Amino acid sequence: MKVSIELTLTPLKDDYEPHIVDFIKLLRASEFTVLENPLSTQIYGDFDKLMPFLNEAIKQAFQAIDIAVLNMKIVKTDRSDYKPDF
Template structure:
């Protein structure tokens, strides 16, 4: 089953930007489609594969930081080609 996942990483640290950049670079290095905008990053792929990958990346991110918030939104479908119709 295909999924679209929106991720917002919010490190509660003075050096927040470097943590976000590191996380996004690891997502980009994956085999999944990754799209970014100023507010969040989206990753698209097969549910089990993406979730297995994200579980490891989230754990690594949490281990590297003392305080961090990570928001996920999941949609059951591949929305990577979405274009507004208005």
């Protein structure tokens, strides 16, 4: 089953940017399609492969940060080729 997942990592500390960059680089280094915008990062792939990868990636990010919030939305379809038609 293909899924599209939107992630927003928000470290609750003054030097937040390096932690976000490290998380995005970890996602980019994966086998999955990764797209970014200024507010979030989207990752696309097969649910059964993507979720174990994200479990480890999120764990790694959280271990490097004292306190953080991660917002995640999951859509049951691959929307990586979405183009607005308006």
